[in-house]
Structures are given as structure tokens and as C-alpha cells.
Amino acid sequence: MSLLVDYDSQNIFAKILSGAIPSAKVYEDDRTFAFMDAFPQSKGHTLVIPKADACNLFDIAPGDLQTLIVQTQRVARAVRDALSPDGVRIMQFNGEAAGQTVYHIHFHILPMWDDQPLARHAGGMADINELNALAAQIRAKL
Numbered sequence: 003m004s005l006l007v008d009y010d011s012q013n014i015f016a017k018i019l020s021g022a023i024p025s026a027k028v029y030e031d032d033r034t035f036a037f038m039d040a041f042p043q044s045k046g047h048t049l050v051i052p053k054a055d056a057c058n059l060f061d062i063a064p065g066d067l068q069t070l071i072v073q074t075q076r077v078a079r080a081v082r083d084a085l086s087p088d089g090v091r092i093m094q095f096n097g098e099a100a101g102q103t104v105y106h107i108h109f110h111i112l113p114m115w116d117d118q119p120l121a122r123h124a125g126g127m128a129d130i131n132e133l134n135a136l137a138a139q140i141r142a143k144l
Contacts, residue, residue: 005097007105009055015106019053026133028080028140033066034073038133039110043120046085046113046136050074057105058096074109080143085136087113 010016017023019035026038028048039047052070056062062070074092082090091112095102103124112120 005058005060007057009057009061010105011055013104013106015049015051015104015108016055019051024130026130026137028137029073029077029144031073033069036073036077038128038137040127040130040133041124042128042133043110043123043125044087044112044114044118046081046087046111046140048077048081048111048140049108050077050111051106051108056107058102058107059094060096062107070107070109074111076144077140078111080140081111081113083143084139085113088116089114 014023018025018037025040027035028038029036033053034050035053036048036050039049050070050073052062052066054062054066056066059067078090078092091110091114093110093112094108101123114120
């Protein structure tokens with residue numbers, strides 16, 4: 003799949019934004035939404051998405067991108083403060099060859115610990131109660 007794709011209003015993140023699919027919400031404002039990854043690669047794996055319809059970095063409007071990255075930084079600080087990891091990895095993929103699987107631009111916030119390897123991307127689904135508890139810990143630091 004090329005980098006030039008039409009936005010699919012039925013992608014999983016669009017469904018989360020519409021409320022059709024539940025999520026463990028961390029943060030929401032009028033332009034962004036942050037939630038726990040249902041298939042986390044590490045404890046506290048959080049996603050930050052815009053409410054704007056954009057597939058990737060190349061087709062998001064500059065103002066929406068600016069808001070998205072500022073809120074990603076804000077949520078990443080809260081993840082760091084809530085979970086005290088050894089480091090934090092922030093990732094964003096563009097196109098299938100780069101590892102993008104959902105064509106709604108998003109940033110991954112991955113808390114990293116020296117003694118804990120990352121789980122496989124899109125591996126096992128997490129328990130929703132655990133995700134909600136983590137989301138509450140992170141929200142408390144916003």
C-alpha cells in the first residue's frame with residue numbers, strides 16, 4: 003500500500019472516536035484523543051490521535067499536526083510520571099512498509115524498562131480492567 007491512501011472513515015480509530023468501539027480513554031479535548039493500546043507492547047502503551055481525518059504525517063493539516071504533537075508530549079509526560087519507566091519511546095509510522103496498520107495518523111507512547119522486552123506488535127489483547135486502571139493512573143498526572 004502506498005503512502006497516498008484515501009481516508010477510511012470506518013477505520014478502527016475513527017470508530018473509537020465515534021464511540022462505536024470502546025476504549026480506555028486517557029485524555030480528550032476538541033482536537034485530540036488519547037487512549038490505551040488494546041494490544042500493548044509494554045505496560046502503559048498509549049496512543050494519541052487527532053480528531054481530524056488524516057491517514058498519516060503527509061496529509062494532516064499543519065495546525066492539526068501541531069496540536070497532535072503538543073498533546074503527545076503532554077500525554078507522554080503523564081505516562082512517564084505515572085509509571086516511572088527507564089525510558090519512553092515515541093513512534094509514528096507512515097505506510098505499510100513502515101509498519102503502519104491503522105490508516106489514521108497516531109503516535110505510540112511506549113514506556114520502556116531495561117529488564118522488560120517489548121511484546122510483539124498487535125500481539126495479545128490486554129484486559130480492559132487493567133487498561134482502565136492504567137488510564138486512570140496516567141490521567142491523574144495530566
